[in-house]
Amino acid sequence: MPQSMPDAPALLTAAVKYLEEELLPDLTGYHRFRTRVTINVLNTIRRELEMCEAQSAGECARLRALLGHDGDTETLSGELSERIREGAIDLNDADLRAHLRQSLADALAINNPKWPSR
Numbered sequence: 001m002p003q004s005m006p007d008a009p010a011l012l013t014a015a016v017k018y019l020e021e022e023l024l025p026d027l028t029g030y031h032r033f034r035t036r037v038t039i040n041v042l043n044t045i046r047r048e049l050e051m052c053e054a055q056s057a058g059e060c061a062r063l064r065a066l067l068g069h070d071g072d073t074e075t076l077s078g079e080l081s082e083r084i085r086e087g088a089i090d091l092n093d094a095d096l097r098a099h100l101r102q103s104l105a106d107a108l109a110i111n112n113p114k115w116p117s118r
Helices: 008-026 028-069 073-086 094-111
Strands: none
Touching: 008 028, 028 073, 028 094
16 A cells, blocks of 8 residues: 555544534434444444454464464364363363453454443
8 A cells, every 4th residue: 555545544533533523513313323323333443453453463372372272363263162162171261261351352442442341
């Protein structure tokens, strides 16, 4: 991508700013609601673009540590699910719980950043 072109998160931020500051104040009812939904969607996409790479790397590292071998995230996640179903990993395992807690926190940071972190 050319250096002079804004990145996707910057473009999404500009679109949200326009919708929130210039369009939304003049809308009522159905169109105000739909514009607010659109703003939320654009903000979710922006957060995903900004956070996805680091979150994916963290998830893969946690899965590798839990399972004790390398692999891609999708394969390792499937293997973890299978081990849990089979009872090969105890649901009270501290590392499993930490992984699940972090995975949930990562998802909420994208989908619902106002959710209280604990």
